[in-house]
Amino acid sequence: MNKVIVQKPCHWIESQSDIMLEQTMQLSAINSGTHNLAGLTRVAEEFSSLFAPLADTVEVLDSHDIERVDHQGSATTERYGKILSFSKRKSAPFQVLLCGHMDTVFPRDHTFQVPQQIDQHTVTGPGVADMKGGLLVMLTALEAFERSQTSDQLGWQVILNSDEETGSLGSSHVLKAAAQQAHAGLIYEPALADGTLAGARKxxxxxxxxxxxxxxxxxxxxxxxxxxxxxxxxxxxxxxxxxxxxxxxxxxxxxxxxxxxxxxxxxxxxxxxxxxxxxxxxxxxxxxxxxxxxxxxxxxxxxxxxxxxxxxxPPKAISAANQLLMDWTIDCAHTMDIDLRFKDTGGCCDGNNLAAAGLANIDTLGVLGGNIHTEKEFMLIDSLTQRAQLSFLLLNRLASAGEQLRAGEQVVK
Ligand SMILES: [Zn+2]
Known part of the structure; x- marks a missing residue:
């Protein structure tokens, strides 16, 4: 990788640190529990205003209603919030799908609603790690990529759904269709607090x-x-x-x-x-x-x-193309002097959905954090900058060498 070319955008990402933190805190303060459709609408408006300036196309899509039998045995219909889609350079030969979710597990009446900075390294708050902070990482990496963009080889689509925390049943059709058009997937679930990313998933x-x-x-x-x-x-x-x-x-x-x-x-x-x-x-x-x-x-x-x-x-197994993508992510981290590791997990996320549609993906590119889904959810502040730089480097790598991944993918398919 040409160090000089990537140095300037990486410095620019550093200059965005305070803005990323401020926006993460602001978005955490807006409740967007999966069933709080009004809250999700507000959060979607905020994300729309952040991502739209980067995109050629902006779409607001409906989630499907889902019939479920509840814990008392009654049939119920669940409705979910909107899905946002932003895309750029749709005709470029290599297409990256970036995914994230706007919902959290905390309903409107939950006691955990207010983000707080604990010390100079840590904030707590609903969704700071899972995954509002992660969405700021995605946004900032894309902004840096577009600012330094010299190649027309890479196009991207961002999908932000509103029902990941209940299994993405209402948005799986959109994820699947987008995955089938893409050559690599990047998802912004939080990494573990020590920086480890998820490999195979059950x-x-x-x-x-x-x-x-x-x-x-x-x-x-x-x-x-x-x-x-x-x-x-x-x-x-x-x-x-x-x-x-x-x-x-x-x-x-x-x-x-x-x-x-x-x-x-x-x-x-x-x-x-x-x-x-x-x-x-x-x-x-x-x-x-x-x-x-x-x-x-x-x-x-x-x-x-x-x-x-x-x-x-379905389980997310690691295909040859997925392994190559993981290797590139590790390489990019090495250029930042980070010893990045992957570990298999029993947890699921939209990475399972993308893999099921045949798309190699890295699904924990968001912030470093922990205690997610509890009142002690936290995010490590410095990871906003670090992981935005990592994603930027990865996008850069995909722009220059993506063809190789496409070839690898074909061998696997
Ligand atoms: Zn999540």
């Missing part, structure tokens, strides 16, 4: 199982009752037994509900559970096993089961 599925029985007076007509809680318990024990740590399969029984008064045989019970797998082929085997468990439990007279949900994020 796949994940959420399910709801509703057991229906027959209610009866527990004293007068006990025998005519069919206890839904007991039927569900039987099913849950079988589900839990599918966990196989060595093979990377976990079943988490996450939530149960059911039953009424002491003297009533319960006629309904609901269980919600999450399954994660390391190997793509295991998802199919487990899906078939789930059907069998339901069928077995229904053999008890008067018991009926309803299973809904499914695997929505």
């Amino acid at each position: 796949g994940s599925g959420n399910f709801t199982l509703v057991a229906h029985g027959q209610s009866a007076h527990a004293g007068r007509e006990f025998s005519s009752g069919r206890n839904a809680i007991m039927a569900l318990t039987d099913a849950m024990l079988q589900l839990a037994s599918l966990t196989n740590i060595q093979r990377g399969i976990t079943v988490n029984i996450a939530r149960i509900s059911g039953g009424q008064a002491f003297n009533v045989v319960p006629d309904q019970a609901v269980c919600q559970f999450n399954i994660r797998c390391q190997l793509p082929e295991d998802q199919q085997v487990i899906a078939a096993t789930l059907q069998q468990i339901v069928k077995d439990c229904e053999c008890s007279e008067g018991i009926r089961m309803e299973l809904s949900g499914g695997f929505t994020r």
